[in-house]
Amino acid sequence: MTGAAPMPLRVSFSGAAHGGWRVTQSVPVSGEGLPDASYVAISEGQAAPAGGALWTVSGVTSNLRYTTTEEKSRLASMSAPLGRAEATRAALIPIRKSAVWWELGQDERRKIFEERSRHIGIGMDYLPAVARRLHHCRDLAEPFDFLTWFEFPVSAESDFNHMVERLRATEEWRYVVREIDIRLTRSASEGTPS
Amino acid sequence: MTGAAPMPLRVSFSGAAHGGWRVTQSVPVSGEGLPDASYVAISEGQAAPAGGALWTVSGVTSNLRYTTTEEKSRLASMSAPLGRAEATRAALIPIRKSAVWWELGQDERRKIFEERSRHIGIGMDYLPAVARRLHHCRDLAEPFDFLTWFEFPVSAESDFNHMVERLRATEEWRYVVREIDIRLTRSASEGTPS
Numbered sequence: 407m408t409g410a411a412p413m414p415l416r417v418s419f420s421g422a423a424h425g426g427w428r429v430t431q432s433v434p435v436s437g438e439g440l441p442d443a444s445y446v447a448i449s450e451g452q453a454a455p456a457g458g459a460l461w462t463v464s465g466v467t468s469n470l471r472y473t474t475t476e477e478k479s480r481l482a483s484m485s486a487p488l489g490r491a492e493a494t495r496a497a498l499i500p501i502r503k504s505a506v507w508w509e510l511g512q513d514e515r516r517k518i519f520e521e522r523s524r525h526i527g528i529g530m531d532y533l534p535a536v537a538r539r540l541h542h543c544r545d546l547a548e549p550f551d552f553l554t555w556f557e558f559p560v561s562a563e564s565d566f567n568h569m570v571e572r573l574r575a576t577e578e579w580r581y582v583v584r585e586i587d588i589r590l591t592r593s594a595s596e597g598t599p600s
Numbered sequence: 601m602t603g604a605a606p607m608p609l610r611v612s613f614s615g616a617a618h619g620g621w622r623v624t625q626s627v628p629v630s631g632e633g634l635p636d637a638s639y640v641a642i643s644e645g646q647a648a649p650a651g652g653a654l655w656t657v658s659g660v661t662s663n664l665r666y667t668t669t670e671e672k673s674r675l676a677s678m679s680a681p682l683g684r685a686e687a688t689r690a691a692l693i694p695i696r697k698s699a700v701w702w703e704l705g706q707d708e709r710r711k712i713f714e715e716r717s718r719h720i721g722i723g724m725d726y727l728p729a730v731a732r733r734l735h736h737c738r739d740l741a742e743p744f745d746f747l748t749w750f751e752f753p754v755s756a757e758s759d760f761n762h763m764v765e766r767l768r769a770t771e772e773w774r775y776v777v778r779e780i781d782i783r784l785t786r787s788a789s790e791g792t793p794s
Contacts, residue, residue, distance in 0.1 A: 414739050466739040471665060475705030511669030516706070545608050545660040545739050 414466040417541050419498055419553060420447045420459035427496055427590035435574070437502070437584030446498060446590055463500055465541025465553040472519045477526050486534035493537060493557035496590040497566065500550040507581035508544075523576035532569045535562035550584065608660040611735050613692055613747060614641045614653035621690055621784035629768070631696070631778030640692060640784055642749075657694055659735025659747040666713050671720050680728035687731060687751035690784040691760065694744040701775035702738075717770035726763045729756035744778065 421429070421443025428445055440461050447456035455462045470478065486493075507515065519525050529538065536558045544551040558566050570587065573579060615623070615637025622639055634655050641650035649656045664672065680687075701709065713719050723732065730752045738745040752760050764781065767773060 414741070416741065468739050469702045470706060472706055474707040478705045508663045511672045512664060512666055512710070513668040542739055545662050545736055547608070547610065 414468045415451060416464060416466050417539075417553075417555075418449045418455040418462050418464040419555075420449070420456040420462040421445070422447050422456040422459040425456065426593050428593050429588060430591055431587070431589040433587045435585040435587050436582055439586055440500075440588075445593065446588065463543070463550060463553055464546060464548060465543035465550075466546065467539060468542045470540075472516050473526060477520075480530065481526070481533075484530060484533040486537040488537050488539060488555070488557050490537065490557065490559075492559045494592045495558050495560055495563055495566075496592070497554075497556040497570075498586075498588040498590065499554045499556070499570070500584075500586050500588075501552045501554070501582055502550045502584040503581045504583045518578050518581075523573075523578035525573065525576070525578055528569060528572050528576075532562070532565055535559065536566055536569065608662045609644060610658060610660050611733075611747075611749075612643045612649040612656050612658040613749075614643070614650040614656040615639070616641050616650040616653040619650065620787050622787050623782060624785055625781070625783040627781045629779040629781050630776055633780055634694075634782075639787065640782065657737070657744060657747055658740060658742060659737035659744075660740065661733060662736045664734075666710050667720060671714075674724070675720070675727075678724060678727040680731040682731050682733060682749070682751050684731065684751065684753075686753045688786045689752050689754055689757055689760075690786070691748075691750040691764075692780075692782040692784065693748045693750070693764070694778075694780050694782075695746045695748070695776055696744045696778040697775045698777045712772050712775075717767075717772035719767065719770065719772055722763060722766050722770075726756070726759055729753065730760055730763065 421440060422445055423443075425445030425447030427448070429443055432439060432442060434440075440463075443460045447459070449455050455464070473481070510518075520527070529536075536556055538557075539555045541553040541555070542551070543553060556566065574582075615634060616639055617637075619639030619641030621642070623637055626633060626636060628634075634657075637654045641653070643649050649658070667675070704712070714721070723730075730750055732751075733749045735747040735749070736745070737747060750760065768776075
């Protein structure tokens with residue numbers, strides 16, 4: 407009974423006039439975008455989201471819903487943490503999937519997600535350069551189902567672009583009805599989530 | 601793209617002095633119980649939970665995490681809805697699972713849940729007499745991971761008792777660290793969730 411799982415952590419991302427990450431691009435890939443903001447501020451746990459924000463989206467780190475034990479252990483051995491000094495670039499990609507996706511059985515979603523779309527496999531090709539944290543929000547009455555946060559060095563930027571292109575070409579992505587691709591650069595003086 | 605899935609519905613159960621269901625028994629099966637209350641009031645969606653409640657627990661109806669497409673369609677064909685006139689008995693069973701459970705891979709949790717514990721299969725043995733709605737709350741910073749609400753006629757009460765005994769004897773239940781078994785009778789004058 408060692409290695410207790412961390413409790414779900416609530417994380418809010420706010421588009422605001424100040425924040426740890428400066429927005430360099432915000433592209434609505436599918437569906438409606440979010441209002442343009444200069445910075446994204448991140449607050450975790452009990453911390454209140456940034457005041458006066460143009461928008462705030464929240465999610466929760468939680469247990470993975472498709473990843474097998476074997477995949478989980480490979481991911482853990484290959485992944486880098488958030489907050490690396492050299493990871494000065496980031497992306498926040500909020501996604502919403504269709505009602506049809508959510509009506510599928512667990513086995514069918516897993517088949518599409520990994521056996522046919524290789525979502526986990528594609529992500530692994532970019533480890534450890536691209537660090538990643540997934541936040542679930544479908545159950546939180548939020549406008550998105552997932553918020554994925556990525557951090558990577560400048561040198562991995564074109565690889566990162568390649569990764570999102572590959573994912574967007576998959577069968578899984580046919581179920582994505584809203585997606586925004588927000589790119590960021592770490593602000594000089596502010597921190598990053600630990 | 602027909603048959604859109606219902607959005608997750610937030611549901612709160614409050615132990616209070618008034619409510620649609622009168623508490624006949626509240627037994628802490630594992631871990632700490634909840635304060636004794638005379639009634640349970642149920643509020644759904646945007647409705648505020650009962651004021652002055654001794655306790656309120658909330659969850660969200662959401663996509664199922666283990667059920668295959670085939671199991672889902674069998675369940676749908678066999679299940680009764682909530683709110684049947686003859687279903688004057690109910691049970692609210694809040695459950696929390698251990699950190700070890702949540703650290704398991706999806707494949708391992710599915711194996712324990714169904715291939716080895718037959719959670720879905722056992723439940724099917726009591727359909728359609730026992731109607732059931734599952735509410736997820738692990739991601740909501742709630743004290744429980746799941747709140748399951750059952751409704752059944754008096755005539756199915758001993759079968760229902762048998763069902764929960766069978767489930768509690770499974771391998772899956774070794775991961776249950778807190779469980780409360782609250783039994784209820786429909787109040788004469790008040791409604792039930794639709």
